[in-house]
Amino acid sequence: MSGPSPASAPDAILLRTSINGDAVSVAVEPHHTLLEVLRYQLDLIGSKQGCDKGDCGACTVQIDGKPALACLTLAVHAEGRAVTTVEGLGDAHGGCHPLQDAFDRHDAAQCGFCTPGILMSADSLLRRNPRPVSRDEVREALAGNLCRCTGYTKILDAVVDASEVMHGHGSDDAKKEVAQ
């Protein structure tokens, strides 16, 4: 029950994992979270730190396809798993995922700080539901991601729009812009 006091530093551990499809080997401190390793060792800065401990969702990444809080995941837990961060989100879509495009068209990112985490949760929702999704489904799926700027409205617009674009029911906005 003591406060912070120096402990002898345990040895670093070699972490072998896959990040955005790339095989990565990196020596990590056992007490470092995946978020720290991504941000400060691998310079994958898209995952954000907002609340320190799982209360805001800004650090959301996907581990084996499931959204998870990188700030509460020990780096060593990524051993042998596939980690996807926002930097890899567009990889299968020519660099720009339909969600990113929809967020851009709807001005769904204001400061953009929560956006990477929201995109990772939203992508998981859309992969689990290969069809247009409803606003209520989006609300449920994103309920662990806080946004302080938007009042969530434009994010709901964008995720629903992206799901429609991905399944052939392109929104008017998207069609208009494509036509231009």
Add this chain to the structure above:
Amino acid sequence: MLRLPRFGVQTPDTLEDAVAALAQPGARLVAGGTDILPNLKHRLDQPPVLVSLSRVASLREIREEDGNLVIGAGVTLTEIAEHDRVRALFPSVAYAAGVIASPLIRNMGTLGGNVNLDTRCRYVNQTHFWRTAIGGCLKSEGDVCHVVPKGRICVAAMSSDLVPVLGSLGSTLVNQGPDGPRELPLLDYYGADGTAHIKREPGEVTREVRIPLPSTPTRARYAKWTVRKSIDFPLVSVAINVQLASDSVDAEVTGVSVVVGVLGSKPRVVTRLDEVIGRKLSDATVAHTVATRVHAQCKPLENVPYEAPYRRQMIRVFAQRAIEEMVAEG
């Protein structure tokens, strides 16, 4: 950034190896990490080594065995909430798992972590700096209780959503220790001291929870209230399981079990419910009687961050509504 203390991590592949690793002095278990890691960031403990269950595949099964549904301790809360058999057999379990914290926490958090969830208190789940400003407490660096002044026993709140539900269904818990497995009724696992509220023997790892398949028609429900509809820990937490003479809400009640969480350090089993036995569940006096008993016996404390008198009032309202909703659903 709020940082973890320095520690080593071991990631055994089998339950036996995990039990062996846990024998190291001061070693702590980590599964999903959503409870222990914030607590370690808050420096509520400084273990030299964490034994991770992330690679123990045997804990991740759900199966039916000997008249029980057996859920492995490593199954995530999302998996429980979405599992077809759980939903069909024990809808209140699936529901409770699905309203824990947030989707992200549920993807990470496990059944084992949830039944072993540390007790929570507004004076404890804070940073080390914060606690020094109030001089600590029984559960941290001090020797006083801020919830019950002059209290000598910590009353931090048992805050698991699943424990009341699993308890209301008569579940048992299986822990694996150095001497093999130990099975006990889940509700017997909890004690009144919030600093050590679970009776986990040294070196034990929770292996599974066994829920007996119902022998009679039942109606079960979990009522939860929090300020927000996501992320929050429960502030009102009531699990109800009703056995019926036949599969209709107009059938007679043959048994009823009500377990309430977020009071003190153990779940409260509501007693003196016998008088509703023999009444039809749809008889409005059933809901009223149960709610009255719940209200009389459950006294929330100012341990979690919300007004206790209001929480007490709401336990009654939510208990009554839960039964009314069972009836309305038919």
Add this chain to the structure above:
Amino acid sequence: MSEHDEPMPTHETGGHVGGVHRKVDAMERMRGVTRYTDDLKLPRMLHAKIKRSPHPHAKILSIDASAALAMPGVHAVITGRDLPTPYGIIPWTPDETALCVEKALYVGDGIACVAADDEDTAIEALEKIDVKYEVLEPLYDPEQALERRDNQINPYSRKGNLSKKVLLEFGDIDGTLEQSDLVVEGDYFFEGTTHAAIEPHCAVAHVEPSGVLTVWSATQVSHYLHRELAKVLDMPANRIRVIQPPLGGAFGGKSEPFDLEFCVAKLALMTGRPVKLLYTREEVFYSHRGRHPMKMKYRTGFTKDGKITAVDAFTILDGGAYSSFGLVTTYYSGQLLCAPYGFDAYRFHSRRAYTNKPACGPKRGHGSVQPRFAIECQIDKAAEQLGLDPIDMRLHNDIGPNAQTVNEFRVGSNGFSECLRRVRASSSWDAKRKELPYGRGLGVAGSTYISGTNYPIYPNDMPQAAVQITLDRSGRARVFSGANDIGQGSNTMLAVIAGNELGLPLEHIRVLSADTDLCPVDLGAYSSRITLMVGNACLEAAQKLRRQVTTAVGKRWDVPRKRVTLADGQAIDREDPERNVPLAEAFQWAEADEGLLSATGSYNTPKDRHGDYRGGTIGASPAYSFTAHVAEVDVDRSTGIVDVKTIWVAHDCGRALSRKIVEGQMEGSAYMGFAEAIMEQHIVDPGHNGVHPGPSLLDYRLPTFLDTPDLEALIVESPDAQGPYGAKEAGEGPLHPSIPAIANAIYDAVGVRMDSLPFTPPRVLAAIEARAAREKAGELEPHKPTLGGAQETA
């Protein structure tokens, strides 16, 4: 379009204004490649942490850092004595120091700062700094603090615990109230709240070999930070560069210097190495500067037909440990109340007290959200007593366009009545309000807000905003602006204006902002000033360049300049559109004629729009926005839980330069107000040494996706002659009516007045039960008797 529309200047070029745009800097944020402050990593960078006071009020007797300094990996430790110069965002109230020098004034006040190889080492070093305190009696209650002349909290205060007092009186307040048909009296309490931007504060400092100090900071006021760094570090400002990297939200919470910026600068100067300091979320709560708790006593007079005659306001502000913007807040608590309703007599008496709490400051809707709650509830009470429809009553009191307020502010365009009509129609107010059963209700409220203030924080005659634009041979424009884009989209706003004037697509415009080495001075992102002020400066610069380009093209085509228009990336002959040339070539022609194409624009406020009395400039603005909300609620009579279903937000922003960005500001504002109404409160616990009861995003609950009502943004455009293309603000005004609209809707639903914030379930339930007891005793008629109100409570 509102009926108050003035003729719009027709803009032949661009076509961007009023459209929908992809923001100039959003895609890189969504790809995760934008570098916010904590994403900066410099070679050999050290990490700093601040040791904070565990006491709410204590004298520092000694600080011994020798054990910390002796630790391997620790490079430097500083204390208040290393940075002893007091500073303050308001030049008249310099009452804080980078770290405490003599006293700690709240739990979390900074005492010492360590720079080490990594954060873990820095944290361990903090524990080894031995601070001896003499604990002093803390004061938490502002009224009590004002009475306690024997216990002065802030050592730099000149008037004990009175931080600021303002008493202003216009017209015959007592006489008018006496003659009014109805006087409504009310006591209101607005609990403080905080900003909780998702990005925690962070700063990085680096000293170049030349000695120039660069500070990167998550700030929304880089210019003021620049000035205060120079003062506290005792360095010439021209040796300091401040850069604001892309920012993760602010809402007023990053609008003044904080301890971390001074600390990293000093530590970088001492160690010769780059230093970073990132706040924990807990520290963000301690830095605070959020909305002031206000205790408000109001008397409001009305005529029988619902005209407001007089407003008498008495307000106590709980300021916390430091002044922050408190001088301004104290004025704003009264000065911003004199529209959208006209009345002839007004008095406000506001006093701000020091207390042993985190300092309060400006949060979105600075100083006026609290009094707006009070006055809009007062009006609702009067409407009920007079048997008037609350929307009709507000329409009846609209001060209208081109008016002068009782405190002598000049209002230009005013779309308030249109805002009321829009929310009335969209919410189906007239039909629905009659029919909603007991437990369901609609409420309305209105408001106004400033588009920047007429005077800067430090007095000077220089422009309040300036923009430089350069055009280059590739057909690109670069816009240099000191303004801080904090997520509100100001960089995009500048690109829209420059692109509109120059006919450039937005992707051909680079906006370089908030770098004091590269950009002209701008005062920063506060008081909703950027669109109007910086937008005007940008417009001027862009128009100068447009003239140069069209002149050069006209010369080559041998046509008058005015026949040349710039649009869609081309210069086009208006009378022969087949004749056109790509802008890159047109820019080259102009550069050949004029030399390097660069123009500046600047903006200063008109100086004839404020009151001619002491304080009469504070709160005066070039242009005012107007807002109306209708909120629909569902109140559970057994639990007191208020479920806000929908908020309709109509906002007169003058002209929406970029529609979805404006809507986003309206929605985000309404959300933030809703959150304050229902669940947020930033308090300390007097029973436990003045600690913040929950300095985390778990315990300080921000509404999630599942908690937030549907928000319907209704843009109203009443162009103002002062704004660029008529534009006024949209970032803060739309917050104000959320709270009173919800309060008034709760009354409509269940017949209880919620005069204290937040409207938590226990409070609402207690009010419902109190009313039920009075109904039972025959003191009150049942509320909505024909719509379920007389039914037995469950």
